[in-house]
Amino acid sequence: MSGTNVRTATIAVLVENEAGVLARVIGLFSGRGYNIDSLTVAPVDEEGRLSRITIVTSGTEMVIEQIKAQLDRLVPVHRVHDLTMEGPHLTRELALIKVVGKGENRVEALRLADAFRARVVDATTESFVFEMTGNADKIDAFCGLMRPLGLKEVCRTGAVAIARGTAHMAA
Amino acid sequence: MSITAAPAADTALQSGAEVVLRALKDQGVDVIFGYPGGAVLPIYDALFQQNSIRHILVRHEQAAVHAAEGYARSTGKVGVVLVTSGPGATNAVTGLVDALMDSIPVVCLTGQVPTHLIGNDAFQEADTTGITRPATKHNYLVKRSEDLARVMHDAFYVAKSGRPGPVVIDLPKDILIKPAPYSEAPAPNAPHRSYRPVTQPDAARIQEAVRLLKQSQRPVIYAGGGVINSGPEASRLLREFVHLTGMPCTNTLMGLGAFPATDPQFIGMLGMHGTYEANLTMHGCDVMFNIGARFDDRITGRLDAFSPGSKKIHADIDPSSINKNVKVEVPIVGDAAAVLAAMIECWKSDPTPVAKEAQLGWWRQIDEWRKRDCLAYVQQGPIIKPQHAVKRLYEITKELGRETFISTEVGQHQMWAAQYFGFDKPNRWMTSGGLGTMGYGLPAAMGVQIAHPDALCIDIAGEASILMNIQEMGTLAQYRLPVKVFILNNEYMGMVRQWQELLHGGRYSESYSDALPDFVKLAEAFHARGLRAETSDQLDDVIREMIAHPGPVIADICVAKDENCFPMIPSGAAHNDMIMGPGQEKNAAAVTDAGKVLV
Numbered sequence: 001m002s003g004t005n006v007r008t009a010t011i012a013v014l015v016e017n018e019a020g021v022l023a024r025v026i027g028l029f030s031g032r033g034y035n036i037d038s039l040t041v042a043p044v045d046e047e048g049r050l051s052r053i054t055i056v057t058s059g060t061e062m063v064i065e066q067i068k069a070q071l072d073r074l075v076p077v078h079r080v081h082d083l084t085m086e087g088p089h090l091t092r093e094l095a096l097i098k099v100v101g102k103g104e105n106r107v108e109a110l111r112l113a114d115a116f117r118a119r120v121v122d123a124t125t126e127s128f129v130f131e132m133t134g135n136a137d138k139i140d141a142f143c144g145l146m147r148p149l150g151l152k153e154v155c156r157t158g159a160v161a162i163a164r165g166t167a168h169m170a171a
Numbered sequence: 172m173s174i175t176a177a178p179a180a181d182t183a184l185q186s187g188a189e190v191v192l193r194a195l196k197d198q199g200v201d202v203i204f205g206y207p208g209g210a211v212l213p214i215y216d217a218l219f220q221q222n223s224i225r226h227i228l229v230r231h232e233q234a235a236v237h238a239a240e241g242y243a244r245s246t247g248k249v250g251v252v253l254v255t256s257g258p259g260a261t262n263a264v265t266g267l268v269d270a271l272m273d274s275i276p277v278v279c280l281t282g283q284v285p286t287h288l289i290g291n292d293a294f295q296e297a298d299t300t301g302i303t304r305p306a307t308k309h310n311y312l313v314k315r316s317e318d319l320a321r322v323m324h325d326a327f328y329v330a331k332s333g334r335p336g337p338v339v340i341d342l343p344k345d346i347l348i349k350p351a352p353y354s355e356a357p358a359p360n361a362p363h364r365s366y367r368p369v370t371q372p373d374a375a376r377i378q379e380a381v382r383l384l385k386q387s388q389r390p391v392i393y394a395g396g397g398v399i400n401s402g403p404e405a406s407r408l409l410r411e412f413v414h415l416t417g418m419p420c421t422n423t424l425m426g427l428g429a430f431p432a433t434d435p436q437f438i439g440m441l442g443m444h445g446t447y448e449a450n451l452t453m454h455g456c457d458v459m460f461n462i463g464a465r466f467d468d469r470i471t472g473r474l475d476a477f478s479p480g481s482k483k484i485h486a487d488i489d490p491s492s493i494n495k496n497v498k499v500e501v502p503i504v505g506d507a508a509a510v511l512a513a514m515i516e517c518w519k520s521d522p523t524p525v526a527k528e529a530q531l532g533w534w535r536q537i538d539e540w541r542k543r544d545c546l547a548y549v550q551q552g553p554i555i556k557p558q559h560a561v562k563r564l565y566e567i568t569k570e571l572g573r574e575t576f577i578s579t580e581v582g583q584h585q586m587w588a589a590q591y592f593g594f595d596k597p598n599r600w601m602t603s604g605g606l607g608t609m610g611y612g613l614p615a616a617m618g619v620q621i622a623h624p625d626a627l628c629i630d631i632a633g634e635a636s637i638l639m640n641i642q643e644m645g646t647l648a649q650y651r652l653p654v655k656v657f658i659l660n661n662e663y664m665g666m667v668r669q670w671q672e673l674l675h676g677g678r679y680s681e682s683y684s685d686a687l688p689d690f691v692k693l694a695e696a697f698h699a700r701g702l703r704a705e706t707s708d709q710l711d712d713v714i715r716e717m718i719a720h721p722g723p724v725i726a727d728i729c730v731a732k733d734e735n736c737f738p739m740i741p742s743g744a745a746h747n748d749m750i751m752g753p754g755q756e757k758n759a760a761a762v763t764d765a766g767k768v769l770v
Binding site: 015020023066075 | 368
């Protein structure tokens with residue numbers, strides 16, 4: 001058996017946009033005991049026939065190879081790409097973060113939001129909703145800072161990812 | 172005929188049910204196995220009004236799928252099943268998973284409540300696509316009439332392409348009744364939108380494999396069910412390759428018949444109940460060529476001790492089977508026949524010298540292992556040894572020279588059948604290998620007999636397994652199918668009893684077959700002939716009478732009750748750690764807790 005080192009993989013999957021395709025992918029992960037750290041999906045072509053799923057998962061090299069092979073043999077799957085292995089790529093996630101508080105905490109929250117380039121998308125005299133895009137680490141860090149300042153609710157999309165440069169995925 | 176690339180569309184509308192039957196006919200289907208019910212009445216009505224497709228009425232939907240599997244495995248064609256919604260579909264699930272595990276091409280049509288009632292908990296509604304998603308290779312719910320014909324053809328393509336498997340098409344009743352357009356199947360070479368399995372192997376990998384094998388001092392060829400699924404040409408090429416190379420060949424349970432059992436280069440089945448020589452050859456080899464097998468846990472035993480010193484070549488049509496359990500040096504993705512043809516070609520042209528001397532030494536070692544005669548047993552006295560019953564069945568059928576197909580249920584009798592019945596041709600052996608489904612054998616034999624009306628079809632059974640689908644005796648009677656049920660009756664769930672003896676201190680918890688029916692009377696109640704052999708001197712006569720009788724037969728062979736199936740690699744043990752026979756069971760006492768948790 002090869003090493004037991006666990007790595008994270010960001011996998012992009014291009015699929016037919018048909019009923020049940022997401023259930024097939026999720027069922028594959030739960031049925032075979034693989035991890036899903038995050039998963040996003042939406043149609044990506046003009047006619048709405050193709051959807052792109054971005055899965056962040058972790059496992060040993062052998063497990064990640066299995067995940068890719070298992071995904072690839074699903075009938076409605078067109079392409080599977082391991083972005084982590086294939087070279088430089090961009091990862092982004094959107095988060096909406098609600099902070100409730102008064103006085104100095106409010107001011108501090110706003111100051112930190114500015115430093116992290118989070119936008120205020122809703123405000124009352126006692127609350128803010130910040131919108132933030134970035135990779136998961138940045139959002140984690142921001143949420144950590146907000147916790148003592150009145151963090152009440154976090155909503156995150158999970159990662160979307162794309163390769164840098166001219167390399168691209170097509171059906 | 173249309174001359175455009177797109178398949179011809181027939182805009183003249185017929186009912187959805189008629190479209191279903193037309194698609195089946197165009198796919199070359201001549202028989203389907205099914206059971207009617209409310210949601211599929213429109214298809215049964217259309218069946219009634221045509222003559223090209225024959226319907227075989229089973230007695231339970233699970234049996235319909237196993238019958239389709241038997242049909243598929245013995246012919247190489249896709250087996251077709253038709254069941255109703257709700258319980259019809261859920262009863263079929265065991266058969267579907269069985270076909271999935273053993274890579275058998277099956278298309279299963281399930282009825283569904285009308286589209287406007289889906290999700291309303293209607294009568295006989297079940298979420299069939301949800302339930303069967305992990306039980307099939309792929310499934311479909313047809314919600315629009317215009318998709319019906321395309322989905323029908325797509326299902327056949329998916330079922331038989333790449334690694335074959337079961338496919339479900341869920342058909343709401345309104346879709347079956349409403350008019351629907353028909354379109355012909357896409358041309359065989361038209362690329363599928365998303366599913367295009369690789370069948371042609373990479374030439375560089377083939378060359379790498381051939382060079383490894385030529386330089387090998389202790390090679391072995393390990394062939395599995397993929398060779399059989401690929402078609403008879405693959406088995407022919409396997410023979411050619413094995414003879415060309417002079418190497419020893421072992422088959423998995425699913426691969427029996429892919430290489431002739433009577434060939435001197437055959438070293439028997441490998442794995443948990445494989446031969447001493449096959450398992451030690453696997454353990455001691457320096458290069459292993461796996462063609463169409465998947466390093467299943469029944470084969471490998473303890474993974475970290477599996478063939479520790481060998482370089483491994485693995486050819487499989489399913490890339491996810493490669494490097495799943497066992498890390499290999501040379502992965503080859505491709506169809507078994509294509510891989511073997513390329514290997515033969517490359518073997519002939521590649522200048523690498525063959526390590527002939529060393530390989531002769533390897534054969535001398537294998538012959539030493541063979542001398543152990545691991546399948547020997549002693550038949551003396553009146554009590555029939557189960558091994559002897561199978562061996563006599565094999566010898567008598569061979570002597571009669573009739574085309575013979577064997578199916579089995581699951582348990583000790585299955586392993587004895589695999590060990591003592593020799594298969595020289597592919598597609599003659601139907602057994603539930605992956606899922607291990609008791610109740611598989613009788614309906615499977617039924618499907619084989621439908622496909623081969625003049626052949627001798629025998630279900631080697633145990634007295635416990637046979638009761639799991641015994642109702643199919645009714646189907647045999649209705650269609651006058653002369654299937655022979657050969658029961659090795661030891662009044663125990665023998666394999667459970669064996670494990671309890673070896674691993675659980677002889678506490679035979681619930682493994683005794685109490686209150687058994689009188690199988691002779693049972694046969695008679697189902698309009699069949701019932702026979703019984705109680706002593707060894709009756710055995711041959713019963714076998715001959717069973718075969719000679721023109722109709723279905725149950726032969727109740729009363730065998731030794733406490734016989735165990737050897738050799739055996741206890742769970743969690745390595746190939747060189749086999750229990751060879753009675754008196755050696757103490758080895759099993761050394762099975763660790765880690766081994767005990769394995770099944």
